[in-house]
Amino acid sequence: MKVPPRIGDSPTTIRSLVGDNIVLPCEAVGVPIPVVMWSRGGEKYPAQDERFEQLQQGSLSIRNAKEGDSGKYLCIAVSEAGSESKTLWLEVNDPPRITNYLPSELVQPLNSFLMIPCEAEGSPRPNVEWFKGSTPVKQFQNGYTITTDGSLIISSLQPGDNGVYTCRVSNQWGNDSQSTSVDTQVRPHIVGENTEREAETTTAMQGDTIRLECNVTDAHPPATISWYMDDRLITNPENAGLEVDFGGRLLTIPFIQNQDMAHYYCIASNSVGDTQKHFRVNVQEGPIINSLAWEEVTVMAGQDVSFDCNVRGTPLPRISWHFDDIPLASTNQRYNFHLDGSIDLRRVEVIDTGFYTCLAKNRAGTANRTIVLTVEVPPSINPSKDHFALPEGTDVILPCEADGVPIPEVTWEKDGIPLDMEGAQYQQLFLGSLRISPVQAVDAGEYVCTARNEAGEASKTVTLRVHIPPSVVPTIPRMTTARVNEDVILTCPITDARADLTAGRETTIT
Template identity: 35%
Template sequence: MILAPEGSSSGKLRIPAAQERDAGTYTCRAVNELGDASAEIQLAVGYAPQLMELPRDVTVELGRSALLACRATGRPPPMVTWRRGDGQPLGLRLEAGRGSRSRQPDSGVLFFESVAPEDQAPYVCEARNVFGKVQAEARLIVTGHAPPQIASSAPTVRVLEGQPVSLPCIVLAGRPLPERHWLKDRQPLPPGSRHSIRADGSLHLDRALQEHAGRYSCVATNTAGSQHRDVELVVQVPPRIHPTATHHITNEGVPASLPCVASGVPTPTITWTKETNALTSRGPHYNVSKEGTLLIAQPSAQDAGVYVCTATNTVGFSSQEMRLSVNTKPRIHMNGSRNADVPLRVTAKAGEEVTLDCEAKGSPAPLVTWMKDSRPVPPITNRHGLLPSGSLRLAQVQVGDSGHYECTASNPAGSTSRHYVFGVQASECPPRGPSEPLLPPLPSTRHFVHL
């Protein structure tokens, strides 16, 4: 029992240089003539934490276990905790299906079951009790991880439309094991694009279509880095000639064009032939445009016929026949080099049968019509008729048949005419005066036509 000095009202107990043996329960009691009162005080004697073993830097291979130890003493016994020195959270980590756990047993040991590259960091151990705290730092260094490495392959893959194709993506190295995914034109592969990823990482298409053509990228990624390889997929398509008219008609001298629109991959080359004869792409008469159209600047009758357009590329060819018809302007057959613009004079005697020639040729066959004194001549009457050749036959001509006759041959390419001045002499001539001629004098080119 310790008594306070008489007359003191403080009652404070001072223990200099407290020791562990001073710990315990102390009772303060106050007494006077009226009675007494007491109170208990618990005294705990301890000290701030001290590290018994400083944590050391640890180097560990990727995927193996590791621990960082931190042991401390103190009274009361300190609580030891760990945290990352870079501010990142410490605890359960799950990434892409891989589990890696770190935990802190009560012993103050930080344990890693399977070290990953991201576990590499400084770690801080802290021991704390009511009298204070102490800290120490150690580093976890992870070795053995490597970025992905993808095998080189052909930069371009060609496949025929409709055939299967695989784009390789072989990973040669990488730790941890890299994950692979594919991009098309720098975008994720669209769903439902009829592709599959095989076990070796290759991208497989069961049936390549034109829409599948483009630049593909295989991307391999792990925690140590990433790498990608690009490959251009070319879907080759045999030439196809788009449907168009197979019969073309033009007039003589009017430029004609025969279209040949073709598609394919690679772009097909267009060639033209006429009756097995190859036509030059650029010449004075024929010219082939960049689009494959055959241009004929001045078509004539010799240009009519069957033409063949052929589209060719490295995977095939396609051909299409086209027929060109050239309408030629009618031409009326004339003997010698007589000028067609000068009327031909013809004289016959009354009662004779006369044929006025008008044999016309052209393509298509021209239609022949006749005019007499600017009036149409009916094709058939009781005394004259139109022959198949186009000539006009006059039976038992009369003086009234005399006049100016015009034969016209026409077709879509144009028309041409021949003119006759036809005179009929009466069978018996009446007496005439000394100055009255029988008929006007005829030029030397006149002739009589008899059937």
């Protein structure tokens, strides 16, 4: 008895994964035993592919399944008793996988364009998602764009874009992911960065301490800071009397001096680039006068005199001269002002005696120097009477009024011998004249007064004659006896031969 072929019940849809070994069931029974044949798309199977093998019971074995093996397969069982067919659907699914390689780190400069690829394969086509850390990256937000092939685009990298980015692909058969770290490199930025022409000016007083700041921000990788002084790299700050602190961010110049006045600049650099900040350091020095602060000068009237005022300082001090606190006018032709600060006085007079002050000023301070000028005048004796004839017993003043600067000292001599002023007879008056009281016969003679000071001396001769009144010598007897007709000589001696005899004394003759 013949029995028509019958194919056993089995699923009509077979699902598997790429790489699996698959068996498409088609076990047929019948009398006689049917012959089982396979076809796909009108072509007989197994084809010339070693992966396909028809089993003894009729099922079709597929080793290492591929996505291309998916499709409709027709199983036909044929015998003399008839035939039966069965259609099976094979789905060879491919779990998602990312086909491109992502490095562990992507280092890019600031503001650059970055595309992170995420090329995925899988069946069905996998869904692509991006995450920054654990936060999903959304299309067109925060500057992100996800292309149709799954790549992530960051149009202009910023430091805030740094982080770990993960591409995750998935379908119902699985998922795959790759991660990479985005490191945005930033050229160093210095607060207040500038050019040499725009250098920041710092002015300090000599002896002050100043600090130049090179505050670097946004540098990634971290910047290296170098300092320069007039284009020379400062390699050993200590040897130059400088201090560098906080990784180069601060340059300290302690106890600043004139030689520290220079062009300083810092350079902050990393692998992306560098930037600079320039400083112009000015050192101000208060005026210093390289002369005695107090000096006394003495000159003769009519001479010229010069006063120096050699000043240094930064900025260059302005010099002015004052006489007894009154500014000297450059229009006065008796004064000659020089560029080096000195001054000439022409043909000085007594009225020029006083205090001359050189006043030096700049923004850093003031200094002064004072010269005490004394103008000396040699002594002179005022013209006056130089011959005197007086009777004994009277008073006389021999004139000798002397002028000069300083006030002259007056001394007297008589007949070449200095007068002794300690007695009561001689008195030297304030201006130098000599008072003799009373005049005696011994006072007659030549008197010389001499006026002296530091500038010289002068003298004057005064002649004094003393008249003595006649007197009779008291030796004459009061009575003389003589004979009649005898000559008698009566003597009358007097003390001054120049006296008038009529002034003799009375004598009686008997």
